[in-house]
Amino acid sequence: MQTTEPLLRVQGLAKTFRMYHLDSMLHAFEGISFDLHAGEFLLLKGRNGAGKSTLLRTLWRSYLPVDGHIWYRSQLGMIDLARAADVDIALLRRQEIGFVTQFLNARPRVAAQDIVAEPLRLAGHAPDAALEQARHWLGEFGVRPELWRAYPSTFSGGEQQKVNLARALILPQRLLLLDEPTASLDAGARAALVRRLADLKSSGVAIIGVFHHPGDVAQLIDREIDLATRVIADDSERIDHVAL
Amino acid sequence: MSIDMSVSPAPLLPPQLMQTEALLTMRGLSRSYGAVRALRNVDVTVYPGEVMGVVGESGSGKSTLLRMMNLEDTPDRGDYRLRLPDRDDCNLFDLGRYQRRMLCAHHIGIVYQNPHLGLLMRHSSSGNVAERLLIAGERSFDVLRSKARDALDASEFPLARMDARPAELSGGMQQRVQLAKAIALEPALLLLDEPTTGLDVSVQALVLDTLKRLQRDRHITMVLVSHDLGVIRTMADRVLVMRHGEVVEQGLADQVFQDPQHPYTQQLVHAKL
Amino acid sequence: MSLSSLTKPWAATSYGFLDASAKRELRRKMLKAIAVPGCQMPYASREVPMARGWGTGGLQVTLTLVNPASTVKVIDQGADDGVNAASIRRFISRVSGASETWDTLGASIIQSRHRVPEETLREDQILVLQVPNPEPLRGVEPNMSIARQMHADADYGRLWLTLYEQLVRKGRIMQGAAYPSLVNGRHVMTPSPIPRWDVPKLNMAKHLTFLSAGREKRLHAVPPYTKVEPLVFSDRPYRVEDHQQLVCRRSGIAGYFMNEIPQDDGSSSFEVSDSNLGIKAIRRAEGETVDIGQTWYRGGEFSA
Numbered sequence: 001m002q003t004t005e006p007l008l009r010v011q012g013l014a015k016t017f018r019m020y021h022l023d024s025m026l027h028a029f030e031g032i033s034f035d036l037h038a039g040e041f042l043l044l045k046g047r048n049g050a051g052k053s054t055l056l057r058t059l060w061r062s063y064l065p066v067d068g069h070i071w072y073r074s075q076l077g078m079i080d081l082a083r084a085a086d087v088d089i090a091l092l093r094r095q096e097i098g099f100v101t102q103f104l105n106a107r108p109r110v111a112a113q114d115i116v117a118e119p120l121r122l123a124g125h126a127p128d129a130a131l132e133q134a135r136h137w138l139g140e141f142g143v144r145p146e147l148w149r150a151y152p153s154t155f156s157g158g159e160q161q162k163v164n165l166a167r168a169l170i171l172p173q174r175l176l177l178l179d180e181p182t183a184s185l186d187a188g189a190r191a192a193l194v195r196r197l198a199d200l201k202s203s204g205v206a207i208i209g210v211f212h213h214p215g216d217v218a219q220l221i222d223r224e225i226d227l228a229t230r231v232i233a234d235d236s237e238r239i240d241h242v243a244l
Numbered sequence: 245m246s247i248d249m250s251v252s253p254a255p256l257l258p259p260q261l262m263q264t265e266a267l268l269t270m271r272g273l274s275r276s277y278g279a280v281r282a283l284r285n286v287d288v289t290v291y292p293g294e295v296m297g298v299v300g301e302s303g304s305g306k307s308t309l310l311r312m313m314n315l316e317d318t319p320d321r322g323d324y325r326l327r328l329p330d331r332d333d334c335n336l337f338d339l340g341r342y343q344r345r346m347l348c349a350h351h352i353g354i355v356y357q358n359p360h361l362g363l364l365m366r367h368s369s370s371g372n373v374a375e376r377l378l379i380a381g382e383r384s385f386d387v388l389r390s391k392a393r394d395a396l397d398a399s400e401f402p403l404a405r406m407d408a409r410p411a412e413l414s415g416g417m418q419q420r421v422q423l424a425k426a427i428a429l430e431p432a433l434l435l436l437d438e439p440t441t442g443l444d445v446s447v448q449a450l451v452l453d454t455l456k457r458l459q460r461d462r463h464i465t466m467v468l469v470s471h472d473l474g475v476i477r478t479m480a481d482r483v484l485v486m487r488h489g490e491v492v493e494q495g496l497a498d499q500v501f502q503d504p505q506h507p508y509t510q511q512l513v514h515a516k517l
Numbered sequence: 518m519s520l521s522s523l524t525k526p527w528a529a530t531s532y533g534f535l536d537a538s539a540k541r542e543l544r545r546k547m548l549k550a551i552a553v554p555g556c557q558m559p560y561a562s563r564e565v566p567m568a569r570g571w572g573t574g575g576l577q578v579t580l581t582l583v584n585p586a587s588t589v590k591v592i593d594q595g596a597d598d599g600v601n602a603a604s605i606r607r608f609i610s611r612v613s614g615a616s617e618t619w620d621t622l623g624a625s626i627i628q629s630r631h632r633v634p635e636e637t638l639r640e641d642q643i644l645v646l647q648v649p650n651p652e653p654l655r656g657v658e659p660n661m662s663i664a665r666q667m668h669a670d671a672d673y674g675r676l677w678l679t680l681y682e683q684l685v686r687k688g689r690i691m692q693g694a695a696y697p698s699l700v701n702g703r704h705v706m707t708p709s710p711i712p713r714w715d716v717p718k719l720n721m722a723k724h725l726t727f728l729s730a731g732r733e734k735r736l737h738a739v740p741p742y743t744k745v746e747p748l749v750f751s752d753r754p755y756r757v758e759d760h761q762q763l764v765c766r767r768s769g770i771a772g773y774f775m776n777e778i779p780q781d782d783g784s785s786s787f788e789v790s791d792s793n794l795g796i797k798a799i800r801r802a803e804g805e806t807v808d809i810g811q812t813w814y815r816g817g818e819f820s821a
Contacts, residue, residue: 020507021514061496063503086482086496087264087291109453118460342670364678371682378681379674385684385750407685 005073006035007175007206008059013068013082015051015058028054030067034225038174038204041197041220043211046227052210055227056177059208060099061089072097072175094122098173100181102161112155112163113138113148119171137166140196142188162189169196176200178209182216190216265327267292267465268313268433273322275308275489282308283319284489290433293463297480297497299473299512305489306469310437313467314354315344326351328432349379353426357438359418362425365411369421370396372410376428395424398462400454416447420454427458434458436468440475452478473512477501485509533580534612539563543581547727550738555700556668557651562734572605573731575628575647579609582626582643587615590624595632595776595790602630619793622810631694633715635773635791636810638724640741646709648730651737653697653707673705673748680748690753699746706737708745714757714774718813720745761817763787768795769802772817 014030029051036042044052057063059070061081070081074096079088093099117134121127138148141162147155152163161184169176178197182190194217201207201220211217268290275283283305290296298306311317312324315336324336328351339347348354356362363372373392374382382388396406401420410418419439426434436455440448452475458464459479468479476483476497483500485493485508493506504510531537539561546560565573565580583589591606593599597619605628610617618624621634628645638644654664657675667673676697683690694710698719708716709728719726719739729736739745749755764771766778766786773794775787789795794809801807813819 017503020510057502062498064495064499064505086494086499087289089496090291090294090481091264109457341666345670345672364675367678367682368685371678371685374681375674375678378677379672383677383751385681385753387752388681388750 006071007038007040007073008036009069009071010034010036010059011069011071013055013058013070014066015054015063016066028058028063029227032068032225032227036175036206036208038206039201040222041201041207041209041217043209043214043217043221043224044227045214045224050227052227053179056099056179056208056210060093060097060177075174096174097177098168098171098175099177099179100165100168101179102181102183103164109151111149112143112152115152115163116167116170119167123171133170134166137170137196138163140192141166142186142192158184158186158189161185165189165193165196169193169200172200172203172205174205176205176207178207178211180210180212183212194220264291266290267327268467269323269325269327270312271323273309273312273319273324275312275317275319275322281489283312283322286322286486286489286491288484288491290465290467292465294481295459295466295468295479297476297483298467298469298486299471299476299483300486301471303488304486306471306486307437308489309486310354310435310467310469313433314352314435315339315348326432345379349376350429351432352435353429353431353433354435355419355422355426355437355439357441359410359415359422362422363410363418366409368407369401369410369413369424370406372421373425373428376425380429391428392424395428396421398427398458399424400450400457414447415443416451419443419451423451423454423458427462427464430462430464432465434464434466436466436470438470438472439468441470441472448475455479473501485512530612532613533583534565534608535563535577535580539577540581543577546736547578547581547738550727550736551725551740553704554740554743555704555706555737557706557735557737559735562731565731566608567605569732570649571601572628572630572647574729574733574736575630575645575727575731576605576609577731578645578727578729578736579626579628580612582645583609583613583615585614587613587625588618588623589615590618590621590627591629592627592632592634592792593630595634595774596792598792619796620808621791621793622808631710631712632774632790633711633718635789635794635812635814637718637813638722640723642724644724644726646711646726646728648707648709648728648736649732650695651707651728651730651733651735653695653705668704671703676705677748680750684750684753690749697748699744699748700737700739701743702746704737705748706739708739712758712774713747713755714760714814716745716747716755717757717819757819760787765789765795765798768798770795770798772814773812 011033013032015028017026019026032055044055046052054063058065059081065082068082072079072081074092113131113134116138117130120130120133135148143159143162152160165181181193197207197217197220266289270286270288273283273286286309298309300306312319318337322337325333326336370392373395374388377388377391393403393406397403399420401417401424410421440451443451459466468476470476480497483494483497484491487508493500493504493509500509501513504513542561546558550558563577565576567573567576589606589609591602593602596602606617609615621636624642626643626645627634630647633644652664653676654667657679658664658667680690694712695707696713696716697705698708698716700706708719721742721744723741725741726739727736747755760775761772763775765775765788767788770789774790776790777785777787779785797807797809
């Protein structure tokens with residue numbers, strides 16, 4: 001279902017952190033513009049500190065942009081994520097936009113399979129079917145069956161990351177933001193992740209990713225954006241002192 | 245649908261997609277106690293199913309705001325609406341004492357920091373829960389018993405002690421009885437006023453865990469007031485930051501904690517990190 | 518016409534002991550009490566030649582109602598011949614010229630402490646109950662101002678809660694007398710310390726009942742044909758005392774509320790509490806022609 005209209009159109013996006021206690025500004029990036037269509041895979045490149053993660057978090061709205069637009073074609077209509085109401089962002093996060101980090105938000109006394117099944121349950125799937133799918137994906141990512149009913153808060157970092165990925169990718173979203181999801185993954189789980197991303201991409205999910213080792217996903221990448229060329233401050237002098 | 249990317253609308257308010265209707269809307273709340281201005285023109289919106297965290301130091305007005313939500317107090321100015329099924333929309337501050345009591349009994353649950361405010365210490369724990377149901381008109385002893393038991397169970401209260409007096413229970417258990425009382429009638433809105441302040445850290449974690457479970461399983465809309473940013477960070481979807489009776493910042497919880505906009509919020513967040 | 522012909526001759530006391538303004542106030546409060554069944558009306562409570570707590574509230578209501586054509590019956594725990602009952606009855610007749618009687622059927626005003634007579638009262642009879650504590654909420658809310666608000670809001674959750682607690686702790690409701698009852702679906706009253714046995718007699722009764730507390734200075738009323746429902750859980754039925762099978766040792770009648778008389782050997786024997794009913798039954802057994810009215814309980818079962 002390819003359309004000529006982009007799913008996401010970023011225009012002149014800029015992010016600056018104003019730190020009152022230091023009486024200073026920190027420029028992350030500015031003038032970022034790009035289009036993303038359904039089914040496209042966009043890789044964000046750049047050195048450490050170039051603002052790759054900051055850009056992802058700005059798209060996700062953990063960070064508020066200071067300028068520019070993030071036009072997103074949601075199923076409910078066009079919306080500028082840069083200015084949208086919090087409640088709309090919350091809704092889109094539940095239904096259309098996914099954000100995958102390296103960290104699992106493990107909650108005490110919730111079993112791995114229940115954490116993974118939760119997005120399906122919230123989307124209205126039957127409990128049994130959701131649980132079955134959850135077990136399938138836990139298996140896909142290489143979590144041993146004896147751990148499925150255990151509480152991930154006690155798992156090792158690598159195992160937690162597998163549960164995290166299974167949960168984040170179980171329900172197809174329309175836009176997926178990936179923040180170094182392969183870090184600390186073993187080879188098997190990495191392969192499963194690439195397979196799942198390929199499936200999602202071919203079903204029309206648009207993906208923006210930051211990867212430590214882009215080679216893992218080389219065959220999926222359609223385009224790259226190199227943030228280094230757009231960054232104003234160098235990593236070593238990121239704090240730009242300006243008169244306030 | 246055609247997309248006109250060249251025209252960028254510049255509305256004053258963030259454009260909101262239309263389908264999410266607010267559960268709670270408060271507009272222009274102001275309240276003075278003598279010379280103290282406890283609330284200054286406060287606006288709050290709470291959406292169904294979310295946890296709204298309210299943070300601020302002592303005297304910032306956050307508890308006053310919660311008391312207003314529980315209709316315990318009336319502001320000098322302001323409008324308060326709850327969108328409830330089978331109820332006409334009106335400013336709840338216009339309601340009389342009786343109507344307020346019935347509305348709160350049916351639709352609003354509250355857990356206070358001080359269990360003496362929320363519990364009858366000389367009655368049984370199950371009786372404290374049953375009182376809520378009795379006010380709402382339940383007259384079957386067996387139904388009262390089983391509903392009280394269910395609510396206490398959902399609050400992870402040990403049922404073997406359901407007829408013990410709260411005065412004989414630990415602080416954490418007393419909070420669970422308050423919680424059971426608050427959720428016994430499946431309220432539309434659950435108000436939590438520093439529910440874990442003063443508890444041991446381990447007990448606090450257990451009570452918060454129970455709250456998270458309730459939120460996950462029953463999708464109860466909650467307003468959580470706390471001066472403890474850790475509690476708010478664990479629980480809240482959105483956060484309201486108050487200072488000197490004013491709302492200085494509000495936003496998604498991750499945004500307020502990761503990218504605070506107001507100098508006071510930055511100070512608050514950095515002090516805790 | 519002269520001033521002396523318009524002036525009544527001097528008398529030591531007013532008719533019916535209470536002065537006209539006191540009676541006027543009481544009449545107004547009594548009418549209000551009838552208008553809002555079960556709602557407590559405050560009144561001034563004048564001095565009468567009797568100590569507060571010995572039936573002064575009932576006495577003031579009776580003195581306001583009484584006229585020379587009245588026939589007055591006064592009972593204390595069901596008995597007409599108690600010292601207190603006899604004194605009050607004699608006082609009323611002396612200050613009003615009303616007739617005295619022991620017979621429920623012949624009385625127009627019945628002042629009572631702790632009992633409702635067993636013979637069914639008629640529309641032309643008035644029952645005046647002496648009440649020590651008119652406030653059903655006293656046990657749950659000591660602050661009178663808040664209790665009044667609770668009545669205004671029909672906020673009886675705490676009262677229900679005490680009944681719940683009794684069931685939880687004892688397995689049954691322990692309230693023996695003055696059982697809280699909902700009047701006309703609106704106000705909860707405490708029906709003086711009458712036993713549970715007597716509360717159903719007030720429900721949809723033909724007669725008018727006044728309940729007056731002289732020490733507490735409040736009165737309330739149950740007008741004729743008004744619902745009086747004891748507070749009970751829908752699945753825990755209201756139970757009266759188990760007196761159905763008891764037989765009066767003197768009159769031989771059974772199926773009425775009995776006084777328990779402890780015996781030296783540790784057992785108990787019983788006498789009917791409504792003493793004039795027992796007297797009439799004995800006279801009838803001795804061959805006299807005695808008129809015994811219809812009773813509320815028949816064969817120990819309530820049937821009104």
